[in-house]
Amino acid sequence: MSVDLEKLLRPVDTPLxxxxxxxxxxADGSKMVVRQIGRDDIPDLLPHVEALIHHERDYYDIxxxxxxxxLLAYYRYRVVDEYVLIGQINGExxxxxxxxxxxxxxxxxxxxxxxxxxLRIGAHCFAAKMEYHIDxxxxxxxxxxxxxxxxxxxxxxxxxxxxxFEIPHELGGxxxxxxxxxxxxxxxxxxxxxxRPVPQDLLDEAMEKILPPSDPPKAPPDFLAATRAxxxxxxxxxxxxxxxxxxSHA
Amino acid sequence: MREVYIxxxxxxxxxxxxxxxxEIASYPSVVALQDAGLDTVxxxxxxxxxGGRINHQTALSSAVLDHLSLWPAGSExxxxxxxxxxxxxxxxxxxxxxxMCETVLVAGAxxxxxxxxxxxxxxxATLTHPMAEQIYGITLPALAGMFTRLYMEKYGVTRxxxxxxxxxxxxxxxxxFFAHVHTxxxxxxxxxxxxxxxxxPVIADPLHFFDMCPVSDGGAAVVLxxxxxxxxxxxxxxxxxxxxxxxxxxxxxxRPDPTELTAVRLAAKRAFEMAxxxxxxxxxxxxxxxxxxxxxxxxxxxGFFKKGEGHLALERxxxxxxxxxxxxxxxxxxxxxxxxxxxxxAQVHEIVLQLRGQAEKRQVKDPKIxxxxxxxxxxxxxxxxxxxxxx
Numbered sequence: 001m002s003v004d005l006e007k008l009l010r011p012v013d014t015p016l017x018x019x020x021x022x023x024x025x026x027a028d029g030s031k032m033v034v035r036q037i038g039r040d041d042i043p044d045l046l047p048h049v050e051a052l053i054h055h056e057r058d059y060y061d062i063x064x065x066x067x068x069x070x071l072l073a074y075y076r077y078r079v080v081d082e083y084v085l086i087g088q089i090n091g092e093x094x095x096x097x098x099x100x101x102x103x104x105x106x107x108x109x110x111x112x113x114x115x116x117x118x119l120r121i122g123a124h125c126f127a128a129k130m131e132y133h134i135d136x137x138x139x140x141x142x143x144x145x146x147x148x149x150x151x152x153x154x155x156x157x158x159x160x161x162x163x164x165f166e167i168p169h170e171l172g173g174x175x176x177x178x179x180x181x182x183x184x185x186x187x188x189x190x191x192x193x194x195x196r197p198v199p200q201d202l203l204d205e206a207m208e209k210i211l212p213p214s215d216p217p218k219a220p221p222d223f224l225a226a227t228r229a230x231x232x233x234x235x236x237x238x239x240x241x242x243x244x245x246x247x248s249h250a
Numbered sequence: 251m252r253e254v255y256i257x258x259x260x261x262x263x264x265x266x267x268x269x270x271x272x273e274i275a276s277y278p279s280v281v282a283l284q285d286a287g288l289d290t291v292x293x294x295x296x297x298x299x300x301g302g303r304i305n306h307q308t309a310l311s312s313a314v315l316d317h318l319s320l321w322p323a324g325s326e327x328x329x330x331x332x333x334x335x336x337x338x339x340x341x342x343x344x345x346x347x348x349x350m351c352e353t354v355l356v357a358g359a360x361x362x363x364x365x366x367x368x369x370x371x372x373x374x375a376t377l378t379h380p381m382a383e384q385i386y387g388i389t390l391p392a393l394a395g396m397f398t399r400l401y402m403e404k405y406g407v408t409r410x411x412x413x414x415x416x417x418x419x420x421x422x423x424x425x426x427f428f429a430h431v432h433t434x435x436x437x438x439x440x441x442x443x444x445x446x447x448x449x450x451p452v453i454a455d456p457l458h459f460f461d462m463c464p465v466s467d468g469g470a471a472v473v474l475x476x477x478x479x480x481x482x483x484x485x486x487x488x489x490x491x492x493x494x495x496x497x498x499x500x501x502x503x504x505r506p507d508p509t510e511l512t513a514v515r516l517a518a519k520r521a522f523e524m525a526x527x528x529x530x531x532x533x534x535x536x537x538x539x540x541x542x543x544x545x546x547x548x549x550x551x552x553g554f555f556k557k558g559e560g561h562l563a564l565e566r567x568x569x570x571x572x573x574x575x576x577x578x579x580x581x582x583x584x585x586x587x588x589x590x591x592x593x594x595x596a597q598v599h600e601i602v603l604q605l606r607g608q609a610e611k612r613q614v615k616d617p618k619i620x621x622x623x624x625x626x627x628x629x630x631x632x633x634x635x636x637x638x639x640x641x
Contacts, residue, residue, distance in 0.1 A: 025443040027450060027460065029436030118433040120449055149366070193445040 258286025333626025335594020395454030423581025430587030494520025
């Protein structure tokens with residue numbers, strides 16, 4: 001008897017209501033459209049996430065590699081009830097956030113990946129993700145962990161999340177924090193911002209194509225390393241370089 | 251007094267530098283020595299505020315001197331809070347002016363990312379009065395918030411004016427490769443839009459996030475020399491024409507009018523008198539804008555504008571790079587960053603770049619005289635310098 005193994009491997013998704021897109025004005029005055037994407041859009045995201053997998057700064061490496069796996073799992077039907085929201089500025093991909101429906105009442109936040117730094121882009125998209133769980137899916141709480149100090153500041157401290165340490169989070173079994181409906185309501189208007197409907201021209205621009213990020217996270221200029229590489233580990237040989245012009249004032 | 255020239259400059263990127271404090275001080279020193287064309291100096295001053303407390307590094311100047319193989323030159327570490335950098339420049343100036351030294355290397359460095367931002371704020375707060383301020387949990391942002399509230403009530407400064415300083419200095423920093431913050435901000439995004447309150451939340455009312463300087467690592471260095479040595483080196487003749495320092499009460503509330511920055515006024519006056527110039531003669535200035543309000547207040551106290559009218563000059567665009575008196579073309583502490591011990595040296599670095607005509611996209615048109623104001627404590631120990639280009 002032949003068996004279609006793929007059918008056995010694929011979990012069955014619950015139909016979920018869509019996230020209504022919104023627009024947020026950023027500190028530099030630019031407009032970021034936050035919207036939900038589907039499976040078919042995932043291949044457009046993967047190269048931009050892959051590019052950050054070896055970016056060893058602010059935990060971009062670990063977050064990117066996990067986001068890559070989660071997006072791929074979503075694309076290949078290996079995770080159940082996952083959703084993905086993205087932020088776009090002038091059509092350019094600026095952030096990816098994702099999560100999963102753990103139960104009708106409980107959401108499981110996965111990751112927040114900013115593809116443009118600063119301007120609270122990640123924080124705004126994280127807030128949109130919480131909005132999806134609490135306002136759209138009508139869940140009572142979202143379980144959250146942070147994998148970077150920046151994430152810890154933005155989620156645990158800014159929202160003053162509740163400790164639910166007795167519940168291991170799906171991301172590595174770390175003790176969970178919880179964003180409850182009450183915490184979310186307190187954050188409305190301060191941490192949860194943006195407006196709807198999105199002006200048609202902005203929405204059209206976002207929907208037309210997911211453009212690559214023009215200013216992705218990159219290693220900072222490292223002049224100290226350059227000096228060490230060029231001269232020596234102590235930087236002292238520069239002083240003894242016979243080719244240098246020497247002027248004695250003695 | 252002998253004349254003193256700045257013959258070499260060096261700087262690191264400001265931001266987060268994952269190197270030991272000694273290297274952060276040494277790198278710009280190597281660059282400055284290379285720029286000067288010198289292989290040794292008579293003396294080294296290293297400005298630093300937190301090495302002993304947050305980096306487990308005391309006697310920093312000895313470590314830097316050894317790192318640079320500058321034995322047997324003399325060396326001292328200089329600590330004067332956020333004005334450490336300018337104090338070190340002043341001491342270097344005195345060493346040469348007095349005839350004691352021919353060449354002095356002045357470096358400033360800080361590595362604040364050794365600790366988290368809350369601890370960094372706590373560390374900086376140790377400069378406040380221990381019994382009248384510190385024990386009550388005062389922080390520099392809190393002092394600046396109270397100062398700003400008074401200033402607003404007295405002179406009509408608004409949040410829009412503060413935001414205008416941030417917009418200007420963030421814009422300038424976009425053209426400064428070494429700046430900590432390369433993020434352009436707009437009035438819409440940090441003040442006017444309904445989402446602005448989240449982009450720019452209150453930190454110490456009425457000051458918001460974009461009214462604050464970042465917590466930075468960084469280093470800067472300058473090489474000072476006597477006229478005889480400077481001539482031999484063949485560098486542009488950039489002279490420290492005036493240095494002024496003044497102090498005020500340690501506790502801010504003991505001042506008759508806390509909106510008066512008396513030490514800033516006196517330090518600037520002394521620097522201008524030594525240089526035999528007036529504030530109106532200055533072509534470019536670096537002022538200590540750890541908080542946006544300070545750029546406005548200092549621009550008045552040093553004499554660029556009448557008291558209470560700095561914000562009006564800002565409205566007229568007079569402090570823009572193309573304005574009458576460009577202020578903080580580097581991006582200032584606000585956006586270039588504020589590694590406390592390095593800040594004063596970095597201000598001098600920027601002025602020398604400007605006077606040499608090497609500031610590229612942020613170059614002020616043909617400046618002849620530059621000015622720095624380095625604000626220690628909360629205005630209780632201030633050092634100002636006048637730097638002049640000689641033809």
